[in-house]
Amino acid sequence: MKYPESFLKLVEDFKKFPGIGKKTAERLALFTISTLDKEQVSSFSEHLNEAKENITHCPICGTLMEHHCPICEDPNRDKNTIMVVSDDKDVFVLERTPIYHGLYHVLGGAIDFSRGIGPEDLNIESLFQRLNDVDEIILSLAGTVEGELTAQYLKELLKHKGIKVSRIAYGIPVGADLSFADDHTLELALNNRQKYE
């Protein structure tokens, strides 16, 4: 006997999420049907729609935002410094510590030729449209091969712009990303950033 049609559709939906295989998708679908009540399911579907409707990427810095960007629109932030990060989540990790007051730029990934991701697939052009009042660019990219490649690529492009380029000093193992660092490590990494040449 096969699963009911609607159940199979749900399994297919869950399978679209990263790291979710067929078995986990079936378990999640079964949980949704058997354990959650109607109200919980309907509020889940409302939240999904609401999030998809209201959350976008800031057209300037690329951070996830709801209605307006709390960073770009904050008059108290230092507009002369931009920290370049790979992913949205890095911004939220860095914002945990009160130490950084500049702006951000989210690349939306890192250069990875093995997966067909080149510079043109990242938000690099939009970074170069924001450099007018900028004194320093802090590259806060992971110590992975992809992070290194991306940092070097940006450094080359920024070389003749008269802007200081620094690289955050990771006190965390090569290959790890920012989210593995505790607040103290993040603070140290930021304070000990090195001029990148």
Ligand SMILES: [Zn+2]
């Ligand atoms: Zn923004």
